[in-house]
Amino acid sequence: MISELLTRIRFLIFRKRRSELDEEIAFHLERAITTRIAAGMDPAEARRQALIEFGGIEPTREQCERQRPGWWIGTVRQDVHYAFRGFGRNPLFTISVLITLALGIGATTAVFSVVDRILFRPLPYAEPSQIVSIGFVHPLERQEFVMGRFYVEWQKDQTPFSALAAQSTGVHNCDLVENDPMQLSCVAFQANFLPLLGISPLIGRNFLPEEDRPHGPPVVMISYGLWKGHYNRAPHILNRMINVDGNPVRVVGVLPKDFQFPTLEAADIVTPFALDPAVQQTVNGGFGYPERVFARLKPGVSVVQAYAQMQPLFNDDVKWFPPSAKSETRLSIRTLRDRETRDARPVAWVLFGFVLAVLLIACANVAGLMMARGAGRQRELAVRSAIGASRGRLIRQALTEALVLSFAGGLAGLAIAQVLVKVFVRLAPTGIPFISEAHLDLRIAVFTALVSCICGVIFGFATALQKPRMAALNAKAAMSRNHAFLRRSLVTAQIAISIVLLSGAALLLRSFTKIEDQNLGMQTGGVLTVKVALPWWRYNTNQKVMDFYLRFESSLRRLPGTRAVGMTDSIPPGGWQDDFRFSDLRVQGKSPFPPGTGGTVAGRSVTPDYFNALNIPIIRGRNFSDQDRTGDEREVILSRLLTERLFPGEEPIGKRFLPGAHVSGSGAIVVGVADNVKNSGLTEQSDPEMYTLRRSVSGDWSGNHLIVIVDSAMPAAAIEPWVRSEVSSIDRTIPVEMEPLKLALNRLADRPHFETTLLGFFALTGLVLAVVGLYGLIAFMTTQRTHEIGVRMALGATRGNILRLIANDGLRMLLVGLAVGLGIALAVSRMLKSLLFQVSVYDPLTYILVPLLLALVALVAIFIPARAGMRVEPAATLRAE
Amino acid sequence: MAKNDSLQGSLDLLVLKILSRRPRLHGYAIMAAIASTSGDVLHAEEGSLYPALYRMEEAGWIRAEWIKKDSGRRARIYELTAAGKKQLGTAESRWQSVSLAINRVLREA
Structure with a gap:
């Protein structure tokens, strides 16, 4: 009889046997009951007493399970499972969180991929922070250069550096003469150049010291690209003789695949620099040739200390300079990173700031959504807490849900980022360093994971902070005061951040339209620019060059539709031009100008048709x-x-x-005055300009810049093949580059265009997210207050009263957000200064229109849910009680 | 069933001591032994006893074994391991020094 009773008890307590632990507890209870019955207690009473004494069976079981190492893994699985079930029940919430997160994380990751190289990643050299670029700088050349004569002295006398190495000032065109001639770019550096950077060749070896001497054995290293593209990665390239510019040279090494010249130029062939100290003392007026010099700081020496130590050497050097150059030349030492990324850094930081702000809005949005959901779930949480879930367990549950969501959002974000990076690279103008190499990599994936985890923890805690209250078990779920305040602050912050983003983007947009609309002073439509790369080793005299171009000019003139064919060494408004100092001009009958005054003058050497082709009016003279x-x-x-x-x-x-300056021989006479043309880039103040006539005299054809401008009635696509065939009829092997001038100009505006598009995109993303957040909050609060509204209306409140009641809340958030946002925007807009063209950072139009736009959108977001609240049927809500 | 707080911290010690004297006891018997040997002063609660048993088993101080009882039910019985004996020694001496110290304080206060 007893055993029958016990079995019944067992089945009463344990519906099914779950584990040994259950069995043990069951055994315990049996014993407790039998002992009591043996002591003469009524069986039912004995069972009651035993169960009371035992206390909570479930907590005991949980406590025991927790003694096992790794017990929590099971609960994580439970939590994750539970989270998924919850998401499934509430797909709208899940999808909006996922989209918000994916956008936020995707944008952040994509932008991080782009700015990573510019702002954070170390340069690909050994101890890159110790490598500096050193030399003179001058208003006409802002990148450091050193004249050969001084370089030789510096090598002997300098103290702060463990090594100095020079390379030629830039890459030059060179020809690989094999069966099929190919134009390449060549550069020269010293034998210690690679060791200084901490780079060794992929295969083969670096130059030997005896090869890096004047008249040393002719050797070269080639780039990985050339090795792969032209030699198919053949290992026997080493020691092979190749013909560069008509000279046989031996290949001794191949540069590593990802090798990057400190000047960021691309070169296919490297020759030894072969510095000749004796020659450097004599050529170029005794100054020697200019070169780029890089140095490695001794350990513990800072850039500032190095500067101080080099100053005396510089002071000695500068005594040799002509007086005009003396005052304007400075010593400059800066880290390689600074040299490589200086121009891109402001954009990169602004972009990074923008995208962090978007991420912030996204996080706030998700936190808001989670909290709204949490408020709706108070009852559920209270129930879980009542049946024995500890507070820690509930927090863990909330965190798990947040982490699952952010992980999923992170994955989706990575996909978005992948697409965005492709778009960025496509849109990106040339001149932003490294951007073409931007791609998602492991670091970036880790970054995303980190961002999503941080997001997860933030919203997880935001949700978990609400303590389940027992009152929630019977009370209707109501938003607690703190909680409501937190959500309101989040939405207000979102509005404020949106204002900052929008005003930044609007400033850039204003600036961009100003750039686009400005008058360049010349015509660009229907003009084709033609560049011909004459191999210098065949066209080795000015006479040959001139003959080529004169023949080319007359053949172009014969083409149908040609209105004018001009030749020049440069084309405004951007790119290289022959700048010189105003103070170097000598006018007959006027005393010389004080050195260093008057700034820069743009010089251009042109043929008469230049003015016709570009339609630049001659306003005086002829x-x-x-x-x-x-x-x-x-x-x-x-x-x-x-x-x-x-x-x-x-x-x-x-x-x-x-x-x-710019005038040689016996001087020159002014024959005309041309109208001003924008000549210092699209965004800079224009310089005064002087045109010299490029005569048909061989002396006027030195220098390796020459551009032919064709103004034609025919479309560019039609005349390009003709031009090509005209060139090959003169010299079959010469490569030709052609581009409509309009395109080249658009490229100059590429960068502001890129910046504006990108920042505009992020500002709009931020705006959408913020408005969704505002809408969501108002809608949520309206639903929460349905009952209250019903009561108010039953007591005689008009629909207008109700509308005001709901809208007031939203309006307050909007107004505070606008005020705070405007304040921040005005405070931080200074950071945009370097990106703006003819637009003040306090541009009034921007700061009036942006808040208006945002207020308009926000009002709609407030009004829609408020209207829904206004339509509440008092009878229906009260009956639903 | 007054809760005896000082018992909580020393539950491990009590269980180890009981098991050292009378090996191969099941949970209920341990609880009963604690009550009877203390003259019904100390009561181990089930909610603490079983977690303590599982914890000490994980720590390797005691080991458990299922045996068949006459009633046909299986019971889980516990006995001390070598590590448990050592632990008992340290815990006992710590307990004694603590109680000695407390006694001294009580006497002089």
Whole structure:
């Protein structure tokens, strides 16, 4: 009888046997009951007493399970499972959280991938922070350079560096002459250049010291790209003789695949620099050739200390300089990173800031959503807590849900990031270092994981902070005061951040339209620019170069539709041009200008048709004529700006320049004044300009810059093949590059365009997220207050009262958000200064329109849910009680 | 069933001591032994006893074994391991020094 009773008890307590632990507890209870029955207690009473004495069976079981190492793994599985069930019940919530997170994380990751190389990643050299670029800087050359003569002295006398190494000032075109001639770019560096960077060749060896001497054995290293593309990665490339520019040279090494020149130029072939100290003392007026010099700081020496130690050497050098250069030349030492990324850093930081702000909005949004859901679940939590879930367990549950969500969001975000990076790289203009190499990699994936975890922990805690209250078991779920305040603050912050983002983007947009709309002073439509790369080792005299171009010019003139064919060494408004110092100009009958005054003048050497092709009006005097091209006199045309500076209130025509800057031989005569043309890039103040006539005299054809401009009635696509065939009819093997001038100009505006697009995109993403957050909160609060609204209406509140009641809340958040946001925006907009063109960082239009726009959108987001609240049927809500 | 707080910290010690004297006891018997040997002063609660048993088993101080009882039910019985004996020694001496110290304080206060 007893055993029957016990079995019944067992089944009463344990519906099914779950584990040995259950069995043990059951045994315990049996014993407790039998002991009591043996002591004479009534069986039912004995069972009751035993169960009371035992206390909570479930907590005991849980406690016991917790003694096992790794017990929590089971609960994690439970929590995850539970989380998924919860998400499944509430798909709308899940999807909105996922989208918000994916957008936030995706954008962050993509931008981080882009700015990582510019801002954070160490350069690909050994101990890159010790490598510096050192040399003179001058208003005409802002990248460090050193004249060979001084470099030789520095190598002997310098103290702060463990090594100095030089490379040629830039890459130059060179030809690989094999069966099929190929134009490559070549550069030269010293034998200790690679060791200084801490790089060794992929295969083969670096230059030997005896090869890095004047008249040393001719050897080269080649780039990985050339090795792979042209030699198919053949290992026997080593020691092979190849022909560069007509000279046989031996290949001794291949540079590593990801090797990057400190100047960020790309070169296919490297030759030994072969510095000749004796020659450097004599050439170029005794200064030697300019070169780029990189150095490695001795351990413990800072850039500032190095600067101080090099100053005396520099002071000695500068004594040799002509007086005009003396005052303007400075010593410069900066880290390699600084040299490589200086221009891109402001954009990168702004972009990074923007995207962090978007992430912040996204996080706030998700936190808001989670909290709203949490408020709806108070009853559920209270029930779980009542049946024995500890507070820690509930927090863990909340965290698990948040982490699961952010992990899923992170995955989706990675996919979005992948797409965004592709888009960025596609959109990106040239000149932003490293951007073409931007891609998602392990570091970035880790970054994403980190971001999503942080997001998860933030919302997890935001949700878990609400303590389940027993009152929630019977009371209708109501938003607690603190909680409501937190959510309101989140939405207000979102609005504030949106204002900051939008005003930043709006400033850039204003600046961009100003850049686009400005008058360049010349026509760009229908103009084709043609660049011909003459191999210098075959066209080795000015005469040959001139002959080629004159033949080319006359053949282009014969093409149908051609209106003008001009030749020049540069084209405004951007890119290289022959700048010189204003103070170096010598005007007959005027005393020389004080050195270092007047800034820079742009010089251009052009043929008469240059002005016709670009439609630059001659406002005084006359254009160059074809007779001038063969005459002995040298003619110049000045820009209006230069005329006003040189000859204020005087007649400029007929004035003479003495030999000096940009004018050689016996001086030159002013024949005309041309209208101003934008010539210092799209965003800078224009410089005065001086045009010299490029005569048909071989002396005028030195220098390796030459651009042919064709103004044609025919579309570019139609004349390009003709131009190509004209070139090959003169010289079959010469490569030609052609581009409509309009395209080249668009490329100059690429960068502001890129910045504006990107920041605009992020600002809009932020705006959408913030408005969704505002809408969600108002809608949620309205639903929560349905009952209250019903009561109010039953007591006589009009629909207008109700609308005001709900809208007031939203309006308050909106107004506070606007005020705070405007304050922050005004405070931080200074950071955009370097990116803006002719727009003040306090541009009033921006700061009026942006809040208006945001307020408009936000009002809609407030009004829609408020209207829903207004339509509440009092009878229906009260009956639902 | 007054809760005896000082018992909580020393539950391990009590269980180890009981098992050292009378090996191969099941949970209920341990509880009963604690009550009877202390003259019904100390009561180990089930909610603490079983977690303590599982904890000490994980720590390797005691080991458990299922045996068949006459009633046909299985019971889980516990006995001391070598590590448990050592632990008992340290715990006992710590307990004694603590109680000695407390006694001294009580006497002089």
